[in-house]
Amino acid sequence: MKLETVLILGTGLVGTSIGLALRQRGVTVLLADRDLGAVRLAREMGAGQEWHSGEQVDLAIIAVPPDHVATELRGLQRREAARFYTDVSSVKAMPIARAVELGCDMGAYVASHPMAGREKAGPGAARADLFLGRPWALCATEATRPEAKRAVLELIELCGANPVEVSAEEHDRAVALVSHAPHVAASAVAARLSDASDVALGLAGQGVRDVTRIAGSDPGLWLGILSGNAAPVAEVLEAVSRDLTEAAAALRALAEGDRSAGPDVTRLLKRGVAGHGRIPGKHGGPAAAYGVVQVVIGDRPGQLARLFQVCDEVGVNVEDVRLEHAPGLPLGLAEVSVQPDAVAVLQEALHERGWQVP
Structure with a gap:
């Protein structure tokens, strides 16, 4: 039809x-x-x-x-x-x-x-x-x-x-893992910031922003979503909780001088790297390994357009871009993801045009 x-x-x-x-x-x-x-x-x-x-x-x-x-x-x-x-x-x-x-x-x-x-x-x-x-x-x-x-x-x-x-059941189990439980986890991390000191918040970097980005969504809307998929979400959160509990115990042991607990933490970090690597890339399938070019960029109109114009002039495709702002300063850092063989080409072109490339 x-x-x-x-x-x-x-x-x-x-x-x-x-x-x-x-x-x-x-x-x-x-x-x-x-x-x-x-x-x-x-x-x-x-x-x-x-x-x-x-x-x-x-x-x-x-x-x-x-x-x-x-x-x-x-x-x-x-x-x-x-x-x-x-x-x-x-x-x-x-x-x-x-x-x-x-x-x-x-x-x-x-x-x-x-x-x-x-x-x-x-x-x-x-x-x-x-x-x-x-x-x-x-x-x-x-x-x-x-x-x-x-x-x-x-x-x-x-x-x-x-x-x-x-199937509906397989869908709900899948979104519990890749969407619903991550939202609760992000909210749990963000909740720790509600009583954080000004010193801690002043030291906040891109990492905590990335982890807590989705925690800013409407709580009422998400309560309805989580209530409708409660059991699968609970199973994922219980598994995450076990990992965190074991990591906390290992870190306590390290703090008390037991260096043998280090591998327990390392295993979780390595599993995290492996899991992150399985997230599909922008075209589906395994995520591609891109090179990253860092560029200091002014916080004023037209700067991103100028940066992308350089990429166009030298024939470099921008696969992804992210911005990290410098608190209190009118500038930030742009991280431009490109194909690995294009890193040197783009860096040289930016240097020639007066951009600051760390």
Whole structure:
């Protein structure tokens, strides 16, 4: 089928981003949300037009917290709002089970989940390119009709994402490991900073910013996510807790002069290196080993553009970039990741153009 009309119920970050992506592909998008202000902002951003009850569409996308998915699905199906339905919440087994309990038409519904997001929430943070190249889980069941699955696959394609077919249970175990438990762990580290001294905070570097970046997300939203996937998340956190407890015991022993405890800490650090190395790279598959060029950069408009212009002039592709700001100074350090054989080329070009390259 060809998706021509879509209803998005829930105009937060994900829902509005889907609307923006679909509008760029010529799809007619209708928007609904209990927060009329969110609908208005999403509409002003170009994500679609307000939906009026009674209008029917090809596909309804339910972009609400996991514990509300089944109720909203039942309500939309009773109004015959769409031919097919999907949701984009980050938990899958619980909404599917509740939808069955509520007597929803499971043949017309396919649970899904785009693995994309930002620390910021709400329609104002939405982006049309949020899903480009990102995995999008598709959790069809035995009851799913083939045409419903095809409709959701087309949605994923229109948004520029890559479909990953997986069972709801396997999906929930996977996201507990790669998304939900890491969020709790980041929050636990960030919580230690709430009572930190000014001296400690003044010494904070990029490492603690990296570890705690996702801890700034909406606690209410995350409570709903974690509640819907509580058991798998708890299992991961218990395993992490065991590792941390063993590391703490080894460090206590080291502090008391027992040098034999050192290998216990080293083993955890080595496992961490191995696990980090398995995270897929930007093109999927094993992460590539890039070279890094460090450049001192001024904190003023146009500096990144100038830096990228140098890369363009010498034919060096920027694989990644990160910025580390110098507290109290109008400058920072840009770390530009490039192919290893391009490091010397870029360093020389930057030196010639007056950049400070440590």
